[in-house]
Amino acid sequence: MTEWGQHMLKRTVCRSCQLSAESIAKDLQTSHGLQISPTTVHRELHEMGFHGQAAASKSYITKCNAKRQM
Structure with missing residues (x-):
């Protein structure tokens, strides 16, 4: 995956933290x-430091909120 693809993936997850991996893949495809x-x-996502299930993981929400506060 390219750096741009990783950036778009991270942006998608932080925008909508409760999406499943399937939903994220479809969103990246369409948009x-x-x-x-x-x-x-x-x-x-695991390699980027987002751990847990793809859908509704508190670690995703925590990491996204921590970045927003910086």
Whole structure:
């Protein structure tokens, strides 16, 4: 995945923290034309430091809110 793709993924997750990996993959496909599977979404988020389930994980919300406060 490119750096731009990772940026768009992180932006999508922080904007809507309760989306599933499937929903995130579909959103990236429709809004940015980025071809990505739900498995890749989950793996990339894990590598970026987002841990837990793809849907409604408190760690996603906590990390997103922490970045907004900086």
